[in-house]
Amino acid sequence: MTDTAARPLHPHVAADDPRLRDRSALRSYAVLAGLTLLLAVVPLLLDDQSETIAVRTLIFAIMAVGWNLMSGYGGMFSFGHAAFFGIGAYADAYLLVEHQISPWIAMVVAAVLSAAVGMLIAWLCLRYKLAGAYFALATFAFAQMFLLVVQNLDFLRRTEGFNVPILPENSMWMLQFEQGSDLYIWIPAIILILALAGVIAFVNSRSGQYVQASRDDETAAASLGINVLRVRLIAVGMSCALTSVAGVFYTQYYFFVGPEQAFGSAVSIQAIIPAVIGGIGTIWGPLIGAVVVGPLSELIANLLRDPPPFLEFMQGVTGLDVAVYATLLIAIVLFMPKGIYGTLRDRWRR
Amino acid sequence: MSLLQVTGLTKNFAGLTAVDDVDVTVEDHEFLGIIGPNGAGKTTLFSLLAGQLAPTRGAVVFEGTDITGWSADRVARAGLVRTFQLMRPFESMSVLENVAIASHSHTRSRREARRHALAVIERVQLEQYVNAPCGTLPTAGLKRLELARALALEPRLILLDEVLAGLVPAERAPMIDLLRDLHADGLSVMFVEHIMAAVLALSERLLVMHEGAELALGEPRAVVADPAVVEAYLGEDYA
Numbered sequence: 001m002t003d004t005a006a007r008p009l010h011p012h013v014a015a016d017d018p019r020l021r022d023r024s025a026l027r028s029y030a031v032l033a034g035l036t037l038l039l040a041v042v043p044l045l046l047d048d049q050s051e052t053i054a055v056r057t058l059i060f061a062i063m064a065v066g067w068n069l070m071s072g073y074g075g076m077f078s079f080g081h082a083a084f085f086g087i088g089a090y091a092d093a094y095l096l097v098e099h100q101i102s103p104w105i106a107m108v109v110a111a112v113l114s115a116a117v118g119m120l121i122a123w124l125c126l127r128y129k130l131a132g133a134y135f136a137l138a139t140f141a142f143a144q145m146f147l148l149v150v151q152n153l154d155f156l157r158r159t160e161g162f163n164v165p166i167l168p169e170n171s172m173w174m175l176q177f178e179q180g181s182d183l184y185i186w187i188p189a190i191i192l193i194l195a196l197a198g199v200i201a202f203v204n205s206r207s208g209q210y211v212q213a214s215r216d217d218e219t220a221a222a223s224l225g226i227n228v229l230r231v232r233l234i235a236v237g238m239s240c241a242l243t244s245v246a247g248v249f250y251t252q253y254y255f256f257v258g259p260e261q262a263f264g265s266a267v268s269i270q271a272i273i274p275a276v277i278g279g280i281g282t283i284w285g286p287l288i289g290a291v292v293v294g295p296l297s298e299l300i301a302n303l304l305r306d307p308p309p310f311l312e313f314m315q316g317v318t319g320l321d322v323a324v325y326a327t328l329l330i331a332i333v334l335f336m337p338k339g340i341y342g343t344l345r346d347r348w349r350r
Numbered sequence: 351m352s353l354l355q356v357t358g359l360t361k362n363f364a365g366l367t368a369v370d371d372v373d374v375t376v377e378d379h380e381f382l383g384i385i386g387p388n389g390a391g392k393t394t395l396f397s398l399l400a401g402q403l404a405p406t407r408g409a410v411v412f413e414g415t416d417i418t419g420w421s422a423d424r425v426a427r428a429g430l431v432r433t434f435q436l437m438r439p440f441e442s443m444s445v446l447e448n449v450a451i452a453s454h455s456h457t458r459s460r461r462e463a464r465r466h467a468l469a470v471i472e473r474v475q476l477e478q479y480v481n482a483p484c485g486t487l488p489t490a491g492l493k494r495l496e497l498a499r500a501l502a503l504e505p506r507l508i509l510l511d512e513v514l515a516g517l518v519p520a521e522r523a524p525m526i527d528l529l530r531d532l533h534a535d536g537l538s539v540m541f542v543e544h545i546m547a548a549v550l551a552l553s554e555r556l557l558v559m560h561e562g563a564e565l566a567l568g569e570p571r572a573v574v575a576d577p578a579v580v581e582a583y584l585g586e587d588y589a
Contacts, residue, residue, distance in 0.1 A: 012469060012472075013465050013466075013468045013469045013472065015461070015465055017465070017468060019446070019468060019480045019481065020446075020461070020464050020465060020468060022460075022464070204460060205458075205460070206454045206458050206460065206463070209447070209450070209451055209454065209460075210451070210454070212440070212442060212443070213440045213443070213451045215442075216439075216440035216441050216442050216443070217438045217439070217440055217441075219402065219422075219434075219438060220434065220438035220439075220440065220499075221423075221440075221451070222401075222402075222421070222422040222423045222426070223400060223402070223422050223423075223426055223431070223432055223434070224423075224426055224431070224451055224452045224455070224499055224500075224503060225423050225426035225427040225431075225452070225455045225503060226423055226451070227423050228423065281442075
């Protein structure tokens, strides 16, 4: 450093200057610690029925936390996260069924593969300056492409999908337990806690700050020395990797995965909805949204499976869940554009 | 060796030559003013130097390194930093966080970056807004924020694009004093500005651009008295 530049800016500010105090990361970790305790206790209180809802909610939450990294903090709105959820679900099914490989290893494989695929897609989109709705459409197109490809590949069993073979006994290594085991909640709960801890660390790191600056104003960020493409791809890689882990767990929990459950456009919507409802670009928004959407989706599924007499015509109707999400989404966008958490936080600050 | 050496710099936009064969140098510690009527190519020149645009022809040599066609982020990391006439704050961040983004170019540590940023904020006298969301800043504050972020990179050369525009006269004088202080402390500056009093008060040399080309370059008072310059600004009746 030359004296030319250094003199005007000599740092005469004390490290403990009260104006520098920033407890936000610390507060977030404290909330997360409380949440961990809560999640440790919850499984003990649930019956089998509500356990299914809890697992579904946790899967939603992991997907949405992943989606939020890229789309909320990174400002690159993905409408195709089914691609990465699907890579996870299928990597697990294929490796397990065809090669008896542990789901834990499948998680690593899926995460690396998803991150690589996601970064490639994002690189192509950003390379050709796609932004906003165009970026979203491009990601949607890629996810649809994956759906079609899987439906036409013999080694992925085309439209039939994979059934996970049932083992004679519980196995942590093969991530398979008797029905109703609390481990089916604890494992995704731990994944979610680790993911949230990762998000808190990331948004408070230099790279995380760079990503948010690039979202707010790309040109200004570049003019301040930020390699915008590079930091964006970091966010995309982490986002896709996390979403694929949710996919791995999905296959393990439901013992079956087919093209629509993995790569269908409804899956992309399931990654978006909790984040939008809870609050895009916030740490807790996706989780809060998942807590709303998870039970709701179960409620709808039950209603369709076993409708009360006056709603009998709805027996077996598909797509009602998406219709309800859409309605909810419109209401949120109209009345709480920053989501439940984002809106409440802003109100509380004022 | 000059700090910045620009030769034959040209930018064509589909038939329009926005910057036409500009040769200019900036010496270490120099304050170079740039004036010209609207559309003269001043901001485009900055964009070419700072890497937002790639030149059609010509070369930019900065501290002995040919940086022609470098990307904006690379140019900024090399020590050539610009500000924008239309302020571009990071809307979701506080003033301190905005500046810390630039301070992070020296350190990975969040704590260090924030400390450095606070020193810069004090330097540009924005301390009353340290933790305010940048959306609450008035124009004069945003102009200083723009300046603070650029300074936080500790540039060798700073390109200031109309940092006085939009300020009421009472706000101009303190800004001019600040720029004079920064220059006295050793900062090298290229300064695009319409407000002549400020240009004449600060510039050591003055470049006049007209229709993309260099019209005059030299000692400020001599340059503004040049009949060709007067004609470009006011029309030939006044020449």
